[in-house]
Amino acid sequence: xxxxxxxxxxxxxxxxxxxxxxxxxxxxxxxxxxxxxxxxxxxxxxxxxxxxxxxxxxxxxxxxxxxxxxxxxxxxxxxxxxxxxxxxxxxxxxxxxxxxxxxxxxxxxxxxxxxxxxxxxxxxxxxxxxxxxxxxxxxxxxxxxxxxxxxxxxxxxxxxxxxxxxx
Numbered sequence: 001x002x003x004x005x006x007x008x009x010x011x012x013x014x015x016x017x018x019x020x021x022x023x024x025x026x027x028x029x030x031x032x033x034x035x036x037x038x039x040x041x042x043x044x045x046x047x048x049x050x051x052x053x054x055x056x057x058x059x060x061x062x063x064x065x066x067x068x069x070x071x072x073x074x075x076x077x078x079x080x081x082x083x084x085x086x087x088x089x090x091x092x093x094x095x096x097x098x099x100x101x102x103x104x105x106x107x108x109x110x111x112x113x114x115x116x117x118x119x120x121x122x123x124x125x126x127x128x129x130x131x132x133x134x135x136x137x138x139x140x141x142x143x144x145x146x147x148x149x150x151x152x153x154x155x156x157x158x159x160x161x162x163x164x165x166x167x
Contacts, residue, residue, distance in 0.1 A: 030063035040064060044100040044115065049091050057087045057101050061112065064103050069110070071164055078143045079112065082160050085136035086114040089158070094118035096155075107166045109145075117155040 033056050038045045040060055047053040061083040066076040083101070090099040100115040124137045140147050144160035 030059040030067075033059040034063050040101045040103040041068065041105070044102045044113075046098050046100050047087075049094070049096045049099050049116075051088075051091055053091065053099075054084050054087045057083050057114075060101060061103065065110065069105055069164075071110070075110075075162065075164055079110065079162060082140050082143055083112055083114075085139055086112070086158050086160070089122055089136050090114050090116045093122070094120065105164075108163060109161050110164050111159055111161045113157045113159040115152070115155060115157045119151060119156055121149055121151075121156070122158055 037047065037056060037060060041064055045060065047056055058080050061080045062076060065071050065079050066073065087099065087101070090096060094116040096116045096118060100113075102113040102115070104111045104113075122137055124141055137147075140160050143162075145163050147158075147160035150157045150159070
């Protein structure tokens with residue numbers, strides 16, 4: 001679509017895409033991802049640093065937040081989007097072969113962590129209406145209640161937290 005960068009495109013198929021990824025829809029692929037990769041609430045789940053791993057991470061987050069933790073579809077949708085953004089950053093910017101996904105819940109909060117071997121810090125950039133990329137941390141900043149980066153001896157963990165109803 002050369003020459004149309006920055007132009008809003010028609011959303012003819014948006015409803016089909018939304019229905020496919022809607023947290024309210026039972027997703028057999030999400031349950032399969034849990035079987036295949038493991039449960040990120042029990043231990044860190046290693047995923048290959050490839051673009052298609054974002055889909056696996058989204059599915060894991062969806063099944064944990066919606067099914068295991070029983071949180072609302074809106075909370076699930078927001079958290080799944082933020083997981084996708086953190087994973088996308090890990091895949092695009094770190095040069096890692098593998099990254100780790102971990103999810104925790106404590107009373108009133110959920111926390112999602114993405115660990116990678118790079119010590120390069122993510123940077124929250126100003127976002128303008130016509131920007132085609134660079135919105136990942138902007139979304140994390142807007143949709144989460146808090147987020148941050150913990151430097152490790154080898155790498156870092158980028159995380160976000162969201163307030164949720166107590167169990």
